[in-house]
Amino acid sequence: MQTSDSLPRRPRGRPAQHGQSYADTRDLLIRRGMELLTEQGIAATSIERVLQSTRIPKGSFYHYFANKHDFTLAVMDAYHHYFCRKLTRHLGDASLPPLARLGAFVESACRGMTRYGFQRGCLVGNLGQEVVQLTPALRLRLEQILCDWEALLALCLEEAVAAGELPPSCDCPALAHQFWIGWEGAVLRARLVGSTEPMLSFLNFFMMLAR
Secondary structure (H helix, E strand, O other), rough: OOOOOOOOOOOOOOOOOOOOOOOOHHHHHHHHHHHHHHHHOOOOOHHHHHHHHHOOOOHHHHHHOOOOHHHHHHHHHHHHHHHHHHHHHHHOOOOOOOOHHHHHHHHHHHHHHHHHHOOOOOHHHHHOOOOOHHHHHHHHHHHHHHHHHHHHHHHHHHHHOOOOOOOOOHHHHHHHHHHHHHHHHHHHHHHHHHHHHHHHHHHHHHHHHHH
């Protein structure tokens, strides 16, 4: 899931003096952090790499973040907010039947993967693969984020039950839980082979399982 939203708006007041005149320093740092963590994960993402690519001095970084842990938490929260907006836009699209909304989300994800040459995956999935590198606080935040995504999907699946697309006996929270477990693996496999086929294959499997 790519961070394709536009750059932050130009802040009021005097421009910054670090080469980024039209965007807030903290937002630029977080935006670059999202890009790097979706590409290469936490172990390979150093503070120095973030600063070099944004031309922001180290002192400005430590004005906003005490350390890499705090920075990672802020990046995770920003990604979560971005991704929840994306999910809500697709899964809450009343112009489509509920299950078609899930298909539209997957199609959008496939386009994003292709656009970035399969270099960017899911930030949450990437961090989950590096669990030994994470503090307990980061692990807890990852689980909370995944639970929020499950809740959004469960609401859509409940609408599918109400519309007769899924049987009344469906356990929607359990199905949503299984979706995100499988989806993160599908995204990983898609990056590995450079193809959206694993993502589409998983969607088809999930639809058969749900029905």
